[in-house]
Amino acid sequence: MAKDDLRKNAEGYSDPTVYMALRNIERNDEERFRKLLDTIFALCELSDFHIEERIVIKDKRTGRIWR
Numbered sequence: 153m154a155k156d157d158l159r160k161n162a163e164g165y166s167d168p169t170v171y172m173a174l175r176n177i178e179r180n181d182e183e184r185f186r187k188l189l190d191t192i193f194a195l196c197e198l199s200d201f202h203i204e205e206r207i208v209i210k211d212k213r214t215g216r217i218w219r
Contacts, residue, residue: 181211185218 158174161167188209196203209218 181214181216185209185211 159166159168159171161170189207192207193203195201206219210216211218
């Protein structure tokens with residue numbers, strides 16, 4: 153069993169409730185990130201700027217780093 157299989161608990165049994173909760177949390181984080189990126193790009197466009205390099209952002213809520 154893979155360690156990163158979120159569908160199963162530590163003992164290897166299926167745990168769909170926890171899996172669905174974790175999936176929804178991740179989906180919300182990704183949605184927040186996409187909205188942030190859209191806003192950053194819109195601001196750049198309105199100000200006649202262009203992003204040339206990779207943006208690295210750290211989520212204060214989760215500690216996740218987006219690259």
